[in-house]
Amino acid sequence: MAYIKKDCFILSFQGVCGVLSLAVFTVLISLIFAVPASALNLDFASWRILSSAHFNIYYHNNNDGFARAAAAIAESSAVEISRTLNLKTIPKNIPLILYDAGDTPFGFTNVLKNKMWVSIALPDPAELSDKIWIESIIRHELTHYLMGAKLDKFIKLGTGRLIGWGVTPMWFIEGVAQREESGWNAVKDSAVRTAILSDKFLNLSDLQIFYFFNYQGRRLGYHIGNSMVVYMAERFGPDVISKILENTSYFKLNSFNQAFKKVTGLSLNQFFEEWHIRSLEKYKKQVEGKKSITDYARPLDFHGGLNISPAFGRDGKNLFLLSNKGRDVRRLSLFSINVETKKTSKLIDNLEDNYFLDRGSEFILFCRKSRNKFDNLVSDIFRYDIKSGAVKRVTRWLKAASPVYDYDSKTIFCVQQEAGATNLCRIDFDGNLRERVTDLGYNCAIYDIQIPFSQRPDPDKKNEKIMFLNYFKDGRFSVASLNYDKKSTDYGKIIPVTSSDSMIIKPRVFIQKDGSYKVFFIRDRGGIFNICSVTLERRNGGFDISSRENLTDFRESVIDYDFCPSYGRLAVVTQTHYGSDITLLDAGKKYAGDKELVSGPGDADDIACEKTAERGKLETGETVPSHLKGSASGTSAIKSSSSQHKYKIIPYKNNLKMEYLIPMAGSQSSKSLFGAQGRFADAIDRHIIDYQLLAGSSKYRNLTASYIYRGFKPTLGAAVYDLVRDLRPGVLENLRGADLFLNYKLFDTLVIFDLFAREISANSISPRLVLSKPELLNGENKDRGYFIKLLNYSAENSIDADIHPLNAHSVMLYHQNSTAKFNSFYRYKMSKLDVSKWMMLSGRLKNTIKARVMLATSSGDYDFQLGGHNDLRGYSTRPIIGRKAQLYSLEYSHLPINQPLQFKILSVNKVYPALFYDIATTYDDYSRAAWHKSAGVELKTRLLIFRKTPLAGKVGVAWRLGEGHEKEFYTAFDLKF
Missing domain, CATH: 2.120.10.30 (TolB, C-terminal domain)
Structure with a gap:
């Protein structure tokens, strides 16, 4: 599996005017408080580095023998895969991180960071192949890495890999990796046969983006991609893979299609139709004479x-x-x-x-x-x-x-x-x-x-x-x-x-x-x-x-x-094609007609008695154990690992390197911003430095940098920022300052504590406070204090949880304090409780009701301003203001619309239409609460840039109820890569 994953930036924006737009304060909050989905750096672990000719193997738990075997497998696999891709030079110091903490098997290659991660956990038996399991995983991820190296030919520092990956379809990327991982087997054959004979196989557009499908479709995409690549290599020769990559250009969105036709003489549609016809013939013959x-x-x-x-x-x-x-x-x-x-x-x-x-x-x-x-x-x-x-x-x-x-x-x-x-x-x-x-x-x-x-x-x-x-x-x-x-x-x-x-x-x-x-x-x-x-x-x-x-x-x-x-x-x-069925049968009846033999120890079987092997029999000077003689490449790799002088093992060193520096462009409130975004980090992400430098017209800018240390729990970090943005339409705000923070995961709850010192524009004060306390406009313009936040969130699904959580909940407790002891511009305290619950009404249609309650109170120089797509929808241009706030929301989401639009740059992957009703009030102790209501419709969607990078968000229209029925149109998207 290969994908682009950024831990510390989630860029939110309102109004899509380019590939990227920005709401910079959300950028800041995301930058400071992002926590990885899984802790790939363990504070208790004593990490080591094993260096081979082309790899740096990072591992812990004293798994020296396993690391030697992994290095040997990686070296031999790199030679074979480079030959397939026609990669003239194998890169040096390829980072391969062996992670031994949980028992969930995974492997992934981050194209932007240019690293490979492999979990030292065995997969399910149906995922096993004709090779040693660790060899299969390493070969798959190494194929992604070396393909990225081949794509990174003209533009360096990550941009070439990013663009090259963007114009290459997902079926090809994963199909090549699956082919290199292992031979064709019955698991793959069964999946493709079932889909084709049921006429429910993925079409060519689906295969561009199958990773964003549900569980069954996502797995099927890997197998169909593998089948297509195998047929392609048989039909046009094994060098067809490298030739297509070499003829693919960064600068044309359909360059892969053109390269494919140039090399094979067929358009992608023609090839796909031919593959489908041949596969249909093959599988009809395979099941001929068999009963259902x-x-x-x-x-x-x-x-x-x-x-x-x-x-x-x-x-x-x-x-x-x-x-x-x-x-x-x-x-x-x-x-x-x-x-x-x-x-x-x-x-x-x-x-x-x-x-x-x-x-x-x-x-x-x-x-x-x-x-x-x-x-x-x-x-x-x-x-x-x-x-x-x-x-x-x-x-x-x-x-x-x-x-x-x-x-x-x-x-x-x-x-x-x-x-x-x-x-x-x-x-x-x-x-x-x-x-x-x-x-x-x-x-x-x-x-x-x-x-x-x-x-x-x-x-x-x-x-x-x-x-x-x-x-x-x-x-x-x-x-x-x-x-x-x-x-x-x-x-x-x-x-x-x-x-x-x-x-x-x-x-x-x-x-x-x-x-x-x-x-x-x-x-x-x-x-x-x-x-x-x-x-x-x-x-x-x-x-x-x-x-x-x-x-x-x-x-x-x-x-x-x-x-x-x-x-x-x-x-x-x-x-x-949709999963599996269970059928009850009478065991006394016949359901097969032949008597094909099944081999036993008496037949030509070289495994007669297996004594328990000792783990880690890979030390210097030992002969290759007989139990390693199943896979040719794996066996030769293990033999080479017996020569310890080839591998140098040293304690882990924090060697920070620039992982990428990519150009960024976007817009906010019709203002264009241009710049770059980058990261410095060590191999296991113990130290991470992220930065973003964007500037544009009307003095708009977004200058942010953060440092995160993940060497132990809790995660520690610091951030600095200088932002110029729109606070409200026509009101420009400048926010600059620094934060010190820590994150701690307490079971399923994320705990965040932050100390901040900020300089803010006077116009950041709420309009009500300006009228009631005009001296604030001449204050010191300082906001210093702390906040603590507890967030508990879980969702049953993973693929669509960013736009449509299933049977999920979110509970957030937040308290912020800025007092005179910090010489603050503001002197206030505020607390907030925000609870959301998603309840699925139908397991078959995935209709969902979301209920949300928010209660908040403040004292001192602080007012809540409720309005916008995250709170009271339909009140962005005229938020309601007060020291106490209540908000209640009910939302009904219908079954999804799948892939209604396909563009060259942006394609719509999925849309969930939702109807909502919001009601909220803000008030003071001495004033009467006035309730404000709105209702409308949202289209929650995931757009895909180059059919890969997800842009999740919504487009909505809200009507105010009881106040002239004003209508407001809004958009909000998060770029998550």
Whole structure:
């Protein structure tokens, strides 16, 4: 993933007259108080730098071995990717930051900052490929970085990368990265096939901007881009990628289209149509002769969207499942459905998949991600009591997933992530780590642990202490067994019982009445996932496969399932263009006709018995372990890492460098401003210096600079500024001064404390104060004091939260004080409470009601001036003034209008129309409150500059009610890059 992300500037403006417009005081506030979404700099971490020929690897938590492996992978990958891009010279000192704090996998390349970040956390099994997982992530992000280096050819300091990225479509950028990341696999094939055969694939305009779509569409955009680039390379040769980039110009908005036609002889539309026809032919042939699951049964009528992880209750009548209810993100809730009456109950919100359902249906063990005190998402285990509905937290910041209850020891097995590895652990219900069963390296991964459910007539008979799990190693998938009996000589060994070069996921294991083990799993067969099974019999301490069976052979890919042996039912989850459906089937019927074999240890399988590998076996002088011999480039990279003299490791040094300096242009109140914006920072953003220098006609200017230190909590900083702006229409204001501030994230609440000393224009005083206290006009023109602000905000969605939050809330407490002890021009105190709540009325249409309440009071030389698009809409030109204020607002937002307009520079990505009603009053203790009302309509929208950089805001019209019905038109936008 590559995008442009700025931590410390959010530039707001009213009235779009150019690419950028400014409301400079909002710039100032954003500059001072911006806090990153995730704390990529840890105050407790001891960072180090590993230097290789072309990379500086920044890491912490003493992950020396992992850093060496990452450097080796990065060096070998850089050579291969540079060859694809025809990059003559690989840049030096490429910053690669390895982040090991949470267990949320991510990787991103910031094009403007020119840095790569990689989380040392393993992805979901469906995201794994034919390479070691860390190799795939590094290759993807490195492709973005090197493509940016190729685009940064004529204009330096970030501008070339910015413009080059702007004229290059997103499908090409991500498609090339996906192609370099890993080979084409069944996950990608299933996604593209499902979209094309359902005629719901993204069009060419959608593919320019797919990153701003909801969860399903965003993922699909990556896969379609990959498919198009693969076809393009096959059709025109692998050098077509570099030739298109070399013929793309900064100075023409449609230069990519022209370069594409020059190199291939086809227009983009012609190529897209050809790719679609070929893909349609391919996928029709792929599913030829296969039946749809809908030919056997209708899916459950449930929320459209992602529906996964079905689990039958003990009576077989209740089905538990996870669903995102058609929302924009993978935010899952647990539901229970009575399969006979179809009655649905929601049990828990916000949990991960792979929960454990007690065989008596009395409790559920599940995982939930929450932010720790360093603002990192970490998974922990919780217990849900089905009868009472009580939720108890079991672990705290353990990075634990896939809980399974062991009825013999009354403890919990789980998979823990640590230092790029997954390992099996045992914990008790107090959250204490009792035992670590395995000690695997980063090249392996375990998922979906299962203690077999027994169907024997005697339930009290003790079973062997053997569990099964999904095992991934060096690009090879398998179902494996693991002995957790400490008395056994095989304790802790992972032994694959069935494996394949194709993907094998989601094992489910049952002990049958004859004592054999029935193992179900999902397997890729010709690019389509279906359910298979094998029967295992214990023999001489190992397993023999006595029978194999393909249970399903649907045209749709099966992505999850559950089997109820007591009632012979199957709950099958199949992929759809909008997410997934769940269908209930009779397990006794046939859904496949062939008997294709599934390999086991007795077949040509080079993995017979996997002993637990030691983490970090990458020290100097050691031979390459056998468990690193799966990926060619990865293997050669690991070999090179054994030569320690190539890598120099030193403690971290704060070396500030100029990351970018880009030109800026904009307007405010019909006044043009021109200048530049830039940043100095060290590699891990411990020290950040941002500055903006803009000037224009009528003495307008915006000179701001800030310094932020993020070396420990709280974040500390300082800002200086000199601003000339419009306070009100026709009233010019000058504001200059300095602030010292600190930010602290207390759980989900941001706490800000600020000391300020400002010189302000006399005309900044409210008109009412001028009339009541004219001596203020001859005062010292100083405003010195402090303020404290507490802000708690959360939204269920992520993609559209900037324009249309779902089930969100915002609570803001604010207090400011400027007193005589600071020799102030003003002498006042003011406090404000501002609460907003967004409530979604329909999960399918996303209709939302927003209710807002603001209460404020002040004393001394301060008056509230309510008016403008952030408060009482329709009163910008005549705000209401007083020492106490109340504001109430009700807003209804309808379903979105998607992509109504496409321009060359600005394109409309999404529009949410909203109706509002505002009522507010300001008054003094001695005056009667007069209520002012307005109503109107807003179009909340996201514009995209070059179809990438988001410009979020609104266009509105408001009518004053009861005062002549004056009408006011307004606009407000935030440029967030």
